[in-house]
Amino acid sequence: MITVDGVWKRYGRGPMVLTGIDTALAPGSVTAVLGENGCGKSTLLRIAAGITVPTRGAVRGRPGSVSYLPERFPDQLRLSARAYLRHFARVRRLPTRVELLDRLGFAGDLDQPMSELSKGNAQKVGLTQTFGPVGGFLVLDEPWAGLDVAARAILSDLVREAAEAGATVLVTDHTGAAAKLPGATVYRMTEGQLRPVEDVGLVEVVVTCTSEAADQMAKLPGVQSVRRMP
Amino acid sequence: MIRYLLADLFKSQRWLPPVFVYLAMTGVLYGGDPGTPLPPYGVSAMVLFPLAAWLTVVLVNNEDPVQRHVTLAAVGGWRRLLGGLVGAAFVLNGALVLLATLVPAVIHHHPYALSDVALGFTAHVISAVTGIGLGVLCARPLIPTTGWSLVAVVAVSLVLLAVANRLPPVGAMAHLLFDSGPVPLVSVAVQVVIAAVVGAACVVVAYRVGRRRF
Numbered sequence: 001m002i003t004v005d006g007v008w009k010r011y012g013r014g015p016m017v018l019t020g021i022d023t024a025l026a027p028g029s030v031t032a033v034l035g036e037n038g039c040g041k042s043t044l045l046r047i048a049a050g051i052t053v054p055t056r057g058a059v060r061g062r063p064g065s066v067s068y069l070p071e072r073f074p075d076q077l078r079l080s081a082r083a084y085l086r087h088f089a090r091v092r093r094l095p096t097r098v099e100l101l102d103r104l105g106f107a108g109d110l111d112q113p114m115s116e117l118s119k120g121n122a123q124k125v126g127l128t129q130t131f132g133p134v135g136g137f138l139v140l141d142e143p144w145a146g147l148d149v150a151a152r153a154i155l156s157d158l159v160r161e162a163a164e165a166g167a168t169v170l171v172t173d174h175t176g177a178a179a180k181l182p183g184a185t186v187y188r189m190t191e192g193q194l195r196p197v198e199d200v201g202l203v204e205v206v207v208t209c210t211s212e213a214a215d216q217m218a219k220l221p222g223v224q225s226v227r228r229m230p
Numbered sequence: 231m232i233r234y235l236l237a238d239l240f241k242s243q244r245w246l247p248p249v250f251v252y253l254a255m256t257g258v259l260y261g262g263d264p265g266t267p268l269p270p271y272g273v274s275a276m277v278l279f280p281l282a283a284w285l286t287v288v289l290v291n292n293e294d295p296v297q298r299h300v301t302l303a304a305v306g307g308w309r310r311l312l313g314g315l316v317g318a319a320f321v322l323n324g325a326l327v328l329l330a331t332l333v334p335a336v337i338h339h340h341p342y343a344l345s346d347v348a349l350g351f352t353a354h355v356i357s358a359v360t361g362i363g364l365g366v367l368c369a370r371p372l373i374p375t376t377g378w379s380l381v382a383v384v385a386v387s388l389v390l391l392a393v394a395n396r397l398p399p400v401g402a403m404a405h406l407l408f409d410s411g412p413v414p415l416v417s418v419a420v421q422v423v424i425a426a427v428v429g430a431a432c433v434v435v436a437y438r439v440g441r442r443r444f
Contacts, residue, residue: 046444049299049302049303050302050306050307051299051302051303051444053441053442064306065304065305066306067303068299068302068304070299070300072296073296074295074297074300076294077238077294077297078241078242079238079241083237087233087234088234090234091231091234091301091304091305092304129300139303
């Protein structure tokens with residue numbers, strides 16, 4: 001059991017981003033955090049993963065190695081995908097299932113520097129690095145964004161399989177995919193706090209309107225997230 | 231972890247400038263007739279100090295900032311990662327130390343006694359340890375941009391090597407080698423202890439300050 005215990009966070013002298021987060025993440029569970037951009041979701045994930053130190057509070061029970069997938073996977077890595085995956089398997093002392101690359105539809109050269117891969121293919125290497133070891137603690141920041149439709153469905157399968165294999169999953173999402181996962185605990189982050197979302201029957205609606213109307217729509221009760229399409 | 235950090239560094243080629251500068255400077259130093267073994271060892275150890283710091287900055291700042299978050303999570307936090315970075319810095323600077331102490335002894339016609347080589351080696355290790363300490367203090371996340379990191383390294387090195395150049399451990403050890411006559415071993419041991427304490431203190435400060443900066 002990984003517990004987030006009274007976590008507060010502010011950067012420098014700025015405002016409090018997180019104001020007392022308490023939650024428990026059980027092995028085999030999926031916890032999804034929804035919320036608008038800049039509401040502190042990514043900060044909470046970095047604290048849970050042990051990257052950022054909270055201003056107050058602590059995260060207990062975290063395993064020695066955490067699989068963290070950042071919102072934008074770095075696209076300027078000089079190592080090849082093969083070397084990258086091998087080094088991280090060695091760092092974690094756990095084998096990585098390289099065959100996940102095929103399953104995700106990776107189409108690229110494993111021996112080229114990763115900076116020469118397309119964005120989607122680099123993201124697939126990142127997913128393989130994250131899901132490669134079985135079990136553990138997976139912290140995923142907007143993993144569905146930036147993937148093609150086929151890979152999105154496979155990612156949902158991977159999250160479900162990881163939880164079934166005993167992994168603890170903490171994920172943020174604005175695409176609605178996380179809330180559709182069976183058995184996921186869904187929270188919405190507002191004003192630096194987590195509030196449970198009771199009804200997970202999500203519907204995606206495409207509306208053409210002005211951006212002011214979109215802002216107002218985001219404030220309506222029951223609206224999980226508003227995504228603007230270019 | 232050390233293998234990963236070194237592999238990523240070698241792909242970037244940013245390690246080349248400090249190594250080239252060091253090789254060029256020692257090349258000039260030993261190019262003519264450097265004379266008896268110990269004084270040039272002292273000079274080359276003093277030169278190693280800022281370049282070890284530069285090499286450490288390059289090593290620590292090499293990883294992409296977002297990838298650094300992934301690595302931090304995978305290795306289990308800043309304490310472990312800093313340990314790996316210091317280990318990798320020891321591997322890199324260790325190679326320079328061996329080059330700087332063994333190559334002159336092999337290529338020069340002056341007789342190099344084993345004790346001379348041992349003293350030269352000790353002086354270079356002192357410089358490397360202190361330089362690694364300065365490097366981790368001047369690198370990310372304590373100083374976020376590499377440009378300012380190098381300014382800090384150059385400024386501290388100028389003060390230590392030009393203005394206060396008898397200050398322990400680097401300057402004082404070099405001056406022990408410059409002075410003619412037998413080198414007192416107790417003084418050398420004192421400098422080794424000071425270097426170890428300074429290096430360890432720098433790493434502890436880098437850990438304490440750095441952990442809150444991610």
